[in-house]
Amino acid sequence: xxxxxxxxxxxxxxxxxxxxxxxxxxxxxxxxxxxxxxxxxxxxxxxxxxxxxxxxxxxxxxxxxxxxxxxxxxxxxxxxxxxxxxxxxxxxxxxxxxxxxxxxxxxxxxxxxxxxxxxxxxxxxxxxxxxxxxxxxxxxxxxxxxxxxxxxxxxxxxxxxxxxxxxxxxxxxxxxxxxxxxxxxxxxxxxxxxxxxxxxxxxxxxxxxxxxxxxxxxxxxxxxxxxxxxxxxxxxxxxxxxxxxxxxxxxxxxxxxxxxxxxxxxxxxxxxxxxxxxxxxxxxxxxxxxxxxxxxx
Amino acid sequence: xxxxxxxxxxxxxxxxxxxxxxxxxxxxxxxxxxxxxxxxxxxxxxxxxxxxxxxxxxxxxxxxxxxxxxxxxxxxxxxxxxxxxxxxxxxxxxxxxxxxxxxxxxxxxxxxxxxxxxxxxxxxxxxxxxxxxxxxxxxxxxxxxxxxxxxxxxxxxxxxxxxxxxxxxxxxxxxxxxxxxxxxxxxxxxxxxxxxxxxxxxxxxxxxxxxxxxxxxxxxxxxx
Ligand SMILES: Nc1ncnc2c1ncn2[C@@H]1O[C@H](COP(=O)(O)OP(=O)(O)OP(=O)(O)O)[C@@H](O)[C@H]1O
Ligand SMILES: [Mg+2]
Numbered sequence: 001x002x003x004x005x006x007x008x009x010x011x012x013x014x015x016x017x018x019x020x021x022x023x024x025x026x027x028x029x030x031x032x033x034x035x036x037x038x039x040x041x042x043x044x045x046x047x048x049x050x051x052x053x054x055x056x057x058x059x060x061x062x063x064x065x066x067x068x069x070x071x072x073x074x075x076x077x078x079x080x081x082x083x084x085x086x087x088x089x090x091x092x093x094x095x096x097x098x099x100x101x102x103x104x105x106x107x108x109x110x111x112x113x114x115x116x117x118x119x120x121x122x123x124x125x126x127x128x129x130x131x132x133x134x135x136x137x138x139x140x141x142x143x144x145x146x147x148x149x150x151x152x153x154x155x156x157x158x159x160x161x162x163x164x165x166x167x168x169x170x171x172x173x174x175x176x177x178x179x180x181x182x183x184x185x186x187x188x189x190x191x192x193x194x195x196x197x198x199x200x201x202x203x204x205x206x207x208x209x210x211x212x213x214x215x216x217x218x219x220x221x222x223x224x225x226x227x228x229x230x231x232x233x234x235x236x237x238x239x240x241x242x243x244x245x246x247x248x249x250x251x252x253x254x255x256x257x258x259x260x261x262x263x264x265x266x267x268x269x270x271x272x273x274x275x276x277x278x279x280x281x282x283x284x285x286x287x288x289x290x291x292x293x294x295x296x297x
Numbered sequence: 298x299x300x301x302x303x304x305x306x307x308x309x310x311x312x313x314x315x316x317x318x319x320x321x322x323x324x325x326x327x328x329x330x331x332x333x334x335x336x337x338x339x340x341x342x343x344x345x346x347x348x349x350x351x352x353x354x355x356x357x358x359x360x361x362x363x364x365x366x367x368x369x370x371x372x373x374x375x376x377x378x379x380x381x382x383x384x385x386x387x388x389x390x391x392x393x394x395x396x397x398x399x400x401x402x403x404x405x406x407x408x409x410x411x412x413x414x415x416x417x418x419x420x421x422x423x424x425x426x427x428x429x430x431x432x433x434x435x436x437x438x439x440x441x442x443x444x445x446x447x448x449x450x451x452x453x454x455x456x457x458x459x460x461x462x463x464x465x466x467x468x469x470x471x472x473x474x475x476x477x478x479x480x481x482x483x484x485x486x487x488x489x490x491x492x493x494x495x496x497x498x499x500x501x502x503x504x505x506x507x508x509x510x511x512x513x514x515x516x517x518x519x520x521x
Binding site for chain 2: 005007010011012013014015017018202203205206207208209210211212213216297
């Protein structure tokens with residue numbers, strides 16, 4: 001203010017008054033919305049990762065229940081089954097569980113007393129499948145049938161389908177929540193723009209009467225609210241990353257495994273948050289401003 | 298072709314009574330008129346119709362030969378840019394400096410700052426605000442605000458200058474100086490219409506007068 005006016009250092013001032021009292025509250029609300037959106041994204045990523053992990057484990061293995069035929073001991077039936085299965089394409093390892101192990105697996109289900117020695121305990125053969133081209137249940141059944149082994153193959157496909165369905169649901173739910181949050185943010189910005197236009201009615205009218213086009217005035221609001229939302233998005237996104245890092249560190253090396261395994265790379269998910277927030281806010285402010293300006297003479 | 302032409306124009310605010318009734322006149326390019334009338338006669342209202350802040354409820358308003366009720370909404374801003382307005386209540390932007398206020402129409406017209414900087418400074422010196430270019434409007438006297446409002450109205454060399462009581466807050470010497478500014482602009486081709494109570498100004502300028510009474514234009518010499 002002091003000293004003579006220096007034309008060479010003059011820069012045009014902002015056409016809208018730089019600060020409104022309600023800006024602080026608005027930044028807070030938008031930052032909270034961004035925080036929630038980022039948490040949703042992180043949770044969706046972790047759920048996805050967990051589902052992938054589980055189905056990979058399940059599809060990499062199969063279990064075969066072997067029943068001994070007359071004139072054959074359960075152990076030899078299991079050994080024959082393991083031998084047959086090891087030769088099938090797509091099986092990397094086949095191992096017959098010993099009687100002790102099979103009984104140990106069954107004990108929680110039927111109790112120790114029921115495991116009478118002469119009761120024919122079914123034997124299990126566990127298979128590790130080639131992860132790239134796992135043998136199908138049909139191929140395994142066919143091989144066992146040809147070798148005349150009485151056995152049932154469980155390739156876990158029922159469980160895998162369940163997990164995939166669950167993961168799909170989680171993805172859709174996350175997307176829905178994300179959309180809701182974006183809509184809420186747009187609504188908040190719309191209200192704020194209306195309030196801003198009302199509070200700045202004098203300024204807008206002078207611009208309007210001086211020949212400013214509606215798009216020119218709308219752009220002032222668009223830019224203002226986009227900048228506000230970008231900084232709110234930065235705050236909200238950063239808060240979500242801090243929560244993610246805390247979860248990652250508290251959960252040990254692999255995060256909150258196996259419930260919600262977050263990888264370090266997942267923590268980059270909130271990165272586009274400021275951009276998306278600015279986009280949503282800018283568009284909402286522009287639309288609200290244009291609608292109000294349409295009513296001017 | 299007149300720059301402004303009214304034909305049977307009436308206007309009202311909302312559902313209120315007619316503020317202007319059956320008004321007809323035209324302003325030839327390069328003309329200089331005064332608009333007089335008692336307080337509440339409708340002077341400011343008539344100007345609002347010209348600078349497109351309000352629409353007529355009846356009749357026909359033409360600007361630059363175009364019936365404004367037929368002008369596409371997207372073209373209205375460009376018509377407004379050809380009309381400079383000194384508002385009765387100034388309407389300065391309180392958060393902007395004197396310099397920025399004066400430069401506003403140029404900025405809205407999309408001109409680059411370095412193309413108009415010197416012109417704006419020169420104009421502000423001319424209206425006696427050369428030492429106040431940094432100041433905010435709130436720190437100006439009434440007369441200084443008035444001169445800033447005038448500077449803003451004329452800075453983009455409008456085809457039409459509308460001034461609503463432009464000498465209401467200044468002493469006779471400044472009033473004369475402002476009149477000379479308007480006359481000077483008029484000589485350069487700007488059509489000028491000044492609404493005023495200032496009898497002395499009207500008498501001194503010796504220009505045609507449009508006289509309003511209760512919302513009607515009264516011909517000179519016509520009985521009340
Ligand atoms: N925004 C408005 N809403 C409703 N009525 C209005 C509005 N502005 C002016 N009026 C009314 O219209 C009539 C004309 O007002 P206008 O301001 O045009 O008079 P004026 O000749 O400019 O008076 P002054 O010399 O006091 O400025 C008055 O009765 C006034 O009360
Ligand atoms: Mg008036």
